[in-house]
Amino acid sequence: MLTIRGISKGFSGVQALQDVSFDVRGGSVHALCGENGAGKSTLLKVLSGVHRPDQGSLEIDGKRCDFRSAIDALDGGVAVIYQELNLIPDMSIAENVWLGHYSRKGPFVDFKELERKTRESLQKVGLDVHPSTKLGSLSLAQKQMVEIAKALTRNAKVIAFDEPTSSLSSREVDTLFGLIAELKSRGMAILYVSHRMDEVTHLCDACTVLRDGRHVETFATMDGVNAGTIVNRMVGRDLVAPRTEDEQEFGADVLSLNSITGPGLKEPISLSVRAGEIVGIFGLIGAGRTELLKAVYLGSEGEVGIEGQNIPRKGAASSIKSGLVLCPEDRKHEGIVPMMSVAENLNLSIRRTLAKFGIWLASNEERKNAEDFRDRLRIKTASLQTPISNLSGGNQQKVILARWLSERIRVVLLDEPTRGIDVGSKAEIYGIVRDLARKGIAVLFVSSELPEVLALSDRVFVMCEGRVTGSMKTSEATEAKLLALALPKGAGA
Template identity: 60%
Template sequence: MNQARLVVEGVGKSFPGVQALSGVSFSVSGGSVHALCGENGAGKSTLLKVLAGVHRPDTGSMALDGKKIDPRSPLEALACGVAVIYQELHLVPEVTVAENVMLGHLPYRFGMVDQAALRQEAMKALEQVGLQVDPSTKLKELSLAQRQMVEIAKALSRDAQVIAFDEPTSSLTSREVESLFALIRRLQEAGKAILYVSHRMDEVTTLCDACTVLRDGQHVTTWHDMAGVTADTIVNAMVGRSIQDVYGYSPRTIGEPVLVAEKVSGHGLRYPASLEVKSGEIVGLFGLVGAGRTELLKAIYAGSGGSVQVGSIKLGSRDPRSSVGAGVVFCPEDRKKEGIIPQMSVAENANLSVRRRFSHFGLLDQAKEKQNAEEYVAKLRVKTASLQTPIKNLSGGNQQKVVLARWLAEEVKVILLDEPTRGIDVGAKSEIYAIIRGLAEQGVGVLMVSSELPEVIGVCDRVLVMCDGRITGEVARADATETTLLQLALPKTEMSA
């Protein structure tokens, strides 16, 4: 077996409120393709960013070929021999392929770019990755797969010894995947240490000869020999954890369908989708990041095609105002960008929508607004210094409660929740679950996107699973286990189909 080239030793990294990585250790051998697996939020991206010098670890160290490395920036990481190929490529579309390959270390003479040397060196790197394009082509004229090759060529031109790929096949066709794999195998033969992050279990089992699994920021296991390791073994290692009952689930009476969405489409949703939510029912929408869950919620709330029926009424126009009027409300995932008006007070944020109901001829009813804000701040136990405090000063959990309060004051029939507990501490989480349960008990239909398996299993009556833009399965509460849900959520590469 080959020598360990990259050694990661006890790396830990925390962000405000989150321990993203704690004491992760593993090593990657030369001439090996080493998979890195884990659920959303397991710490894979953070680990890549530590390797790439984007984040600096709080604890631990890394070494390449026995030499300690401590990159402070992506540039330093490259200089040390570590290159990360991200899903979103870091290239400049308006300049030539050659310049992109040599970006950051353009050859020059007398202070001017040495065009001949640039071309020659770029050609050499492009040859190594087997990309046959004229180096003077502008990058924007290349396909996505070709751009990825340019990114790899860029890494090779810097003599990278460790190359980490982050979900490299997510937007490639099967033919492109094959040529990428061929290239990765050539790099492997050249003795490079390769890290391969993927959600696609079949890729991991066919391409990789070692595998490390992370869970909740911790190292679970590393296989240095993939014999006997199957997709199931890996998935079990990814999910195996105890579920505590912070969800307080109790059976409810479930009524008639309150939301019927048929073939809805909208911005970013790749295929039209249909679903149904009954009165008093909490339906989970599970999937990996990028599966299209947020897009589906938005397509219901403010989309274009298909039809949405609330109770017995079919929605005519599907803009947010009409949806709210019909009793369909939406709590976005990204509170800062889409939920709160940061400079405005808690009271203003709570009254943002319902004030239309209170007002007379466009004039605000200040007494009613104050009463409404007071009522919901008390009901939802929002921790705030006063109603007039700017909402940006509140913690994430309390901001989320205010956004919920905004809708509870309306006559809600259906509530669409996108990752309602993202970035919220455990105590506030169970309060949010209680609010959601309370809504369902009043007969509201709840459709809730979540990436957290225990949450989906703990809270929902029924789970819809999405993968690559489609609803791939429906699982009743009784059958919902982490393994069944994850298997439905993991994409199957066309190759194996």
């Protein structure tokens, strides 16, 4: 039914998909598995017309498709049901289902006809709600059904689901699976993206594994394929050399978290980091790792101790004063101030401390600080007055790191310190982080990349769905072990 042929797609130097090919049969549920960054989302976006592939093509029933937009894809018979649904909460179900295709009577919308047609399509997905109900009042599972009904009205032949069960209760999951079976029996091709290995093995008829944007293997049948096999294919990459240094002696606890709670965290979390230690937190996107770091940094329930002293939890400024800093994950939205210069970005936080009486800018000290860090971290920039948006991702990240290193720090929290930057800068940033640890600073960092976690950390915590699911010394950790702990519910190697 759906043939994916040699699809490649790159984003400014990063190859998200490389020569991916596989078939999805009509009347089957085909799983798509892979770690974060394996290319699943990019592939879905190619399917739904959001991205155009650099190379390769899609075929539906042997007919070549060239989707230039989401509307093209829908008209071509491909619907993608994302985790974040594309529905309008303040409009009725009927309006949502037929958005852009309203029935009309002259210049007016024919609401009667609209509701009649909607009732029909709601029946097909087994949703027993009046079509005039406001969408916002539905549960997430019901909204998903509406999205599916919408796809059916456009005569979709291929429906792709992106992690559809991630926020459903088990009863709702059963309903959804029933519906998927129904769609399958009607001969539709279902592409099913999930991290949940039990779902993949039970629900799906075939499975494709992606890794680092490449196609690893397609299992045409799930006979003899278990979760272990799939996880193996997901991680089986060239291993980055692990830490060569011997087991180190670490000092006393520098950072201790005691029962930290917050949005996105399902259980209070306690952990500690010793002087000179680098502790990694691994987990899939949405596991609550960023939320944990933000809770620690910005304030929440629970206690944060530095060298045995509980620190005040009154927001970023008070944390910085206590020697605790957070280098955020989303460089573009939470790190840089794009129109400001490299120097201004670098001095953004320390400025208050350098300033005379805390008011007047200390231009000389600021310049010296910026020059100092430019040389120490080898930040490549035409000048310190260049707008930071002109720098490469790696160099921007170094500027942001320098912002935090300017402060008198005892603990540094790093959220995805090397996301979206090139290999060379990655190695340099690892060096900087190790240097910090050698100076006795406690480092707690979050990463979605297994090799990074294994290469950089002394100890690893694994998080999944807002909970810590395990911890171990890095010397005892393997990629498969960590991934097994990071995958939700019942999955494992």
